[in-house]
Structures are given as C-alpha cells and as structure tokens.
Amino acid sequence: MSHTPSRLSSRPAGLCIAAAAALACVAPAHATNGPMPHGYGIKAMGMGGASIALPQDALAAANNPAGMAFVGDRLDLGLSAVIVSPESSIGGTRFDGDGVKAIPVPDFGYNRVIDDRQSIGVSVYGNGVSTVYDVPLLGGRDKDSAELTQVIASPTYAFKLAPGHAIGISADLAWQRFEVEGVPDALGVESPGSDSSTGLGFKLGWSGQVTERITLGAMYSSRIRMGKLKRYRNLLANHGEFDIPERYGIGVAWRPTADIVIAADVMRVKWGDLESLANALISAEPGFGWRSQTLARVGVSWQAAPSLALRTGFSHGQQIVSSANATLNYLAPVTPRKHFTLGATYALSTDSELSFMYARAFGSEVKGSGPSSGIAVDMSQHWVGASLAFKW
DSSP states (O other): OOOOGGGOOSHHHHHHHHHHHHHHHSOOOOOSBTTBOSOSSHHHHTTTTOOTTOOOSTTHHHHOGGGGGGSOSEEEEEEEEEEEEEEEEETTEEEEOSSOOEEEEEEEEEEEEOSSSEEEEEEEEEEEEEEEOSSOTTSOSSOOEEEEEEEEEEEEEEEEEETTEEEEEEEEEEEEEEEEESOOOTTSOOOOOOEEEEEEEEEEEEEEEOSSSEEEEEEEEOOBEEOOOGGGTTTSHHHHOOOBOOEEEEEEEEEEETTEEEEEEEEEEOGGGOHHHHSOSSSSSOOOOBOOEEEEEEEEEEEEETTEEEEEEEEEEOOOBOGGGOGGGGSSOOOOOEEEEEEEEEEEETTEEEEEEEEEEEOOOEEOOGGGTTEEEEEEEEEEEEEEEEEO
C-alpha cells in the first residue's frame, strides 16, 4: 500500500483529541506490574504483553518507539475493562475491596508515514492503581482508599536505517492524579484531597530484522520526573515525590512459518529507585518497600484465515512486594505475578479491523513478616478489551 500524505484528512486528528480527553478523565486502572498493566495496546495485551520486537498497531511507541516505522498509516482506538478482587488480612480479619467494579481503561494511537523512511505518530496510554475499602482498616476517621492515575502521551519520530531496521525516539509527556483517604501523614492529617502533577521523560528504541525469520528489538524508557504532589509532602518521600520509573528491555520475534509468529520480551522496571515506593516500612519516610522487577513475556500469533488472527500469551514477573513491608500494600496490593492471555483480530475490510483481548491475572498472596507480621495482601484480576483500527 502506498503512503501519500495528501490522503490524510482532519477526522483522525479530531478523533485523537477526543480520545485523549476521554483517557485523561477515566478512572484509574488496577494494574499488576506495579501501577503498570501487563502490556500496552489490545494486540500486545493478547500476547502476554510481548511487543518489543513485534509492533502491531499505533500503540507501538509505548513498547518500542522504533516499531512505529513498521505499522503504516493508522488510527487505533482501544478500550479495556478490568475487574479486580483485592484482599487484605489484618490480625486475622479479612477485608475485601468495596464491591466488584469494572474499571474502564482507554488507549489510542495514531501514526502517519511521511516517506519511505520516516514516520511520526503518538501513543497515549495509562497506568494506575485504585483500591477502596468500606471501612477504616487502620482506625482513621475515613474509609481507607488510594487512587493513582497516570496518563502518558508519547509523540514519536521513527526512521528506517535500512529495509527491516529502524530507530525511534519518543518524548514522554505525563500527567498524574493522586489521592489517599484514611491514612494519616507525618502531621496526623488524613484525606487532604486529590493532587496532580506533570512530568517529562523520553524513550529510545531499535528494531532490526536480522534474518528472514527473526527480528530483534531493544528499548529504553527514562525515569519520568514528575512535579511534587504538595498536598502529600508529609506522606510521600522527598516532600511529595512520585515519579514514573525507568525501564528497559529486549525482545525477539520469530516467524517459523508465514502464518505464525512467536514473540518474547525481557524487561526490567526500576521500582526500587523511587523512594516513595521503595522505602522500607520502618524508615524516616515509610514507603511500600517495592523492589525493582524483571518481567518475562511470551506470546504467539496465528493467522488462522485471511481475515482472522488468533493470539495467546503468558507473562511472569518477580514479586515487588516484600513480606517485611506488606503493611502499606493493602492500599496497593499489586501482588499478581502471572498473566494468561487470549486475543484475536478480525479484518472488517482492507482498511479497518476489530481486535479483542482477555487476560487473567492470578493472585499471589504476600504474608507479612517482621514489622508487617499479621498482615497479608493479595489481588487477582480479569481484563477484557477491544479496539477498532482504521488504516489508509
């Protein structure tokens, strides 16, 4: 298919603006790799998140900005819903989250090919955690809850070095909203209301087809340094600091046949560098005690028919919640380590397609020890999602 800029209309740009507004207003997601979901983009989520060497849509910049060089002119509009089951046990008494809720999580991406070697685009996606209990677990006045919403827009430039080889760079523009109720800060103040901040980072990526059947990829995403959350300067470390962590990874995509591709990633997420998350429970500025995390993801895609692709995948991550620091994690029980996923894409025409995804995040209870003795936290999830793509 030829790529001619003159065919670009104003409608995709208007849809992008509307989708961005919707994403900025949506409720936060219950994420599982810290506040991050197991993948970005409906197609990648159906393959366990594997995506660094396998760009499939205009959400590619969230995973590896070089991938935008290979997805063509397209607009992707996605919506997921996550159903969560958080559980906490304090002194032998079990507390569940305040009801079962399906939380919407939209995303979108847009990409435009400039010429045979260059493309520009934007991927917009989100992170978040939301936990609400119907009682004050630690004896405060208000019921205990925590909500974090992070929205990241990644405008991207990708350049083909040679056929099958590309580099890409993204500016990561981030906005976040944070609110905690029922947890006193260092001055005894609880429930100060919501606060928000913005931040800036960058992302680099490379993708290369090294043989007829094998493609490799690598990506680096810098720490996004967010503005201070001033209302929480006495609760969060460094006077209200809550940044988005550095991450980096490598991936491979292998095509054993013309209809099958197997992709795998290894990624490192540096939660341990963020003091508000990594500080120990027993410290001058208590935190969640999270550790940095290595993730392994593998997925398979099969072109079962000219108009139908089927996917499945699995991801596994190290436990970021330590037993000695389990106490505060009742507010963010991001304990799942394993995800099993399914996905499919159906071509409506040569210019449009529908994609679907289901993911199951299995619970992985962390029982407290030492200063967290008597505490246990756990959570499991179901994800469902769909996206509509337009190509031209």
